[in-house]
Structures are given as structure tokens and as C-alpha cells.
Amino acid sequence: MSHDDGLCSIGELAERAGVTVKAVRFYSDNGLLPEASRSAGGHRRYGTDALGRLRLLRSLRALGLPVREVRRVLDEEDTATDGAGSVLENAVAGQLRELGSQLTALRWREAGMRLVLECPPGERADRLRLIGAVAAPPSTAPLARFWRAWLPPRMPARATAAFLDAAVPQPPDEPDPAQVLAFARLNAFVTRPCTGSERPQPEAHRNAGARGSAVLYAGLAQAYELAGTPLRRGCDPCPGEELDSFVDAYASAYGSRDTPAFRRQLAGQLATDPRIDRYWELVADVITTPGGPPEPTPGSAHDWLFAALHEQTAAPAG
The missing domain is CATH 1.10.1660.10 (Multidrug-efflux Transporter Regulator; Chain: A; Domain 2)
Incomplete structure (x- = not known):
């Protein structure tokens, strides 16, 4: 008392x-x-x-x-200064961020465990190897390194960062087992040993140069965004502002004019360029909501635009 x-x-x-x-x-x-x-x-x-x-x-x-x-x-x-309460607010906000990271890590671990538990016994060793190579939550650093090695050398940092924002998927906070598997396979894809011949550069890297490449990828980003709308609607590839933006990106980078002859030349070049289809397939699996329609990626947008260009240039002149 x-x-x-x-x-x-x-x-x-x-x-x-x-x-x-x-x-x-x-x-x-x-x-x-x-x-x-x-x-x-x-x-x-x-x-x-x-x-x-x-x-x-x-x-x-x-x-x-x-x-x-x-x-x-x-x-x-x-x-009792004028900023009374700001320290508490900042401290609590910091704790919330930390808890969010911990919860995300737990959700990735849970989805990984379900992935192993629900797969056929004969596949468990392979899946354990895949998910064991990925942290929870996973890091996107290996994906960024993959693209930095692929992009033209000496490309401006701002252009590189913009491309990486579009090309490197952010892991979902609440993944399902399929998304965990897709990200693990994506990580394995970009970290596997390979020779130079397995990661060839497209012709655009040689034609445009470092400065032209920055112009090219900025233009492509705009074209890919435009193509996202018809892709989500399930529209077939066709000429339109999306294709015009796509061609203009290459024409601006090369210092050329958008003419029928340039479009035919571009279509031929793109037809022989190396492809990284598997990467974009896995990206789509990572970012698509389970049960929902596939989300467009730069890869799927590029394919749609190239198909529209090929169809247009292959048609006989009327």
C-alpha cells in the first residue's frame, strides 16, 4: 500500500x-x-x-x-516538443513494416510447404531443390543481374532502371503454391550456368548503340503498355496505335522514318532475333492472380505486336 x-x-x-x-x-x-x-x-x-x-x-x-x-x-x-507524437508514429510504422515482412516470409514458407506436400512423391526432391534455392520472401536481385548482363553496355542508368521495373516481377505478398513454384523456376532459369551462345543479344542492341537503346526501350515500354489493353481483352493482333508506337520506338532509335519498307525490314529482323520465351512464361505465372486471366508481360506484349507487324507486312499490297 x-x-x-x-x-x-x-x-x-x-x-x-x-x-x-x-x-x-x-x-x-x-x-x-x-x-x-x-x-x-x-x-x-x-x-x-x-x-x-x-x-x-x-x-x-x-x-x-x-x-x-x-x-x-x-x-x-x-x-513535449512541437513534434510530439512523431517519434511514436515513426516507431510504430517501422514495426508495421517489419511485421509485414515477417508475415510475407511466413506466407511464402507456408505456400512452399504446401507445394512439397501436395506434389507427387516422385517430384518432391526436385521441388525441394528448387524452393531451397530461394529465400522467403525471395530476392529479385538474381533477375536484375540477368537483365543487366543482357542489356546493351553503357546504357544510361535511368533507362536501365525503367526497363528493370518492367522486366523484373515483384513477388506477391500472399503467393499460392503455383506462384512459389514459378518464381523458384524463374530463379533457376536466370542463375543456371550458361555460355554466351545461350544468351545472344538481339540485333537492336548492335544497331541502336547505348544512347539509341535508351530511346528504344523507353518507346517499347510505351508500346507494351498500350498493347496490354487488347491483350487483356483477348483481342487478336492487329494494326493500330499499339503497333505504330512499337514501330516508332525502333525508327526513333535507328534515326529512320516509319515507312512500309522499314516495317518489312523490321519484321525480318525481329523474326530472327533470339527469344527468352521461358522467362516471360514464368513471369506471367508469378504475377497472375490464381484463377484469373493471364497478366500481360513485356514478353507477351512484344509477341502480340510482332504478330501484328508480321501480319501487316506479309499482306500483299493492295
Whole structure:
């Protein structure tokens, strides 16, 4: 019980706050809960404001805030500056981000376990090998390295970053087993040993040069975005603004004009360019919502636009 001077013992304070004496002692020893005085026998005594402060401490710790963050929140409370509350808001926001990352990792692990559990016994060793090579949640760094090695050398950093944003899929926060498998296969695809002949460069890399490549990929990004609309609608490849934008990207990069002759030449060049179809197939599996229609990728958009160009240039002149 409280003494005549209004102070209470460590045991009384702990009982009122619903915490252990050990917790009160820990907070006091770390300077988070100041003592009002000591008794003649050296026992800790706490003032009337200690109970509210201890309850705040308990609440902050219950949120998972580390001691260093709790100290900063309490310092802000004590000083009552104009920015009062901002430290707490930032600390809680940081905890939410960390919890989000932990939950995403758990969902990837759960989906990976379901993937192994639900597959035929004869496939389990292969699937364990695939998902064992991918962190949870997975990193996209290997995919970015794959494309950096494929893109033209000395291409401007901004153009490279824009291309990577479109070409490297972000792992879903709540994947199903099929998406985990697709991402694991994608990771295996970009990290497998290969020779230079297995990753040839398209003719556009040689024709455009570093600066022209930046113009080319900026134009292609616009054309791919336009092609996404008919792709989602299930429309067959056909001439239109999507194809015009696609051809203009190459013409601008090469310093040429968009003419029927240029379109025929471009169609022939693209027909012989190397393809990375497997990459884009797996990307579509990663980003498509289970049970939903396939989401367009730069690869599927390129195929749609090339098909439209081939159909147009193959048609006899009327």
C-alpha cells in the first residue's frame, strides 16, 4: 500500500500495473522509470506518476518496440516538443513494416510447404531443390543481374532502371503454391550456368548503340503498355496505335522514318532475333492472380505486336 509520503514500493507499483517486479527493476535500471527516492533500507520508492509511465512502458513493449525506441518515445513525451507524437508514429510504422515482412516470409514458407506436400512423391526432391534455392520472401536481385548482363553496355542508368521495373516481377505478398513454384523456376532459369551462345543479344542492341537503346526501350515500354489493353481483352493482333508506337520506338532509335519498307525490314529482323520465351512464361505465372486471366508481360506484349507487324507486312499490297 502507499506510504504517508505518497510513494510506493516496487512491489506495490508492479501489482498495480500488472507487471512483474523484475520488469519494474529492468525499466528502472535502464533509466526508463525514474525512482523518486530510496528507503532507509535502500529499497526503491516511486512517485504517483510512476504508475502511468509504467503502463505506457508496458503498452509500448507490447507493440514490440525495442528498448531504444521506447526510450525515444518517452524522451519526446518528457520534452513535449512541437513534434510530439512523431517519434511514436515513426516507431510504430517501422514495426508495421517489419511485421509485414515477417508475415510475407511466413506466407511464402507456408505456400512452399504446401507445394512439397501436395506434389507427387516422385517430384518432391526436385521441388525441394528448387524452393531451397530461394529465400522467403525471395530476392529479385538474381533477375536484375540477368537483365543487366543482357542489356546493351553503357546504357544510361535511368533507362536501365525503367526497363528493370518492367522486366523484373515483384513477388506477391500472399503467393499460392503455383506462384512459389514459378518464381523458384524463374530463379533457376536466370542463375543456371550458361555460355554466351545461350544468351545472344538481339540485333537492336548492335544497331541502336547505348544512347539509341535508351530511346528504344523507353518507346517499347510505351508500346507494351498500350498493347496490354487488347491483350487483356483477348483481342487478336492487329494494326493500330499499339503497333505504330512499337514501330516508332525502333525508327526513333535507328534515326529512320516509319515507312512500309522499314516495317518489312523490321519484321525480318525481329523474326530472327533470339527469344527468352521461358522467362516471360514464368513471369506471367508469378504475377497472375490464381484463377484469373493471364497478366500481360513485356514478353507477351512484344509477341502480340510482332504478330501484328508480321501480319501487316506479309499482306500483299493492295
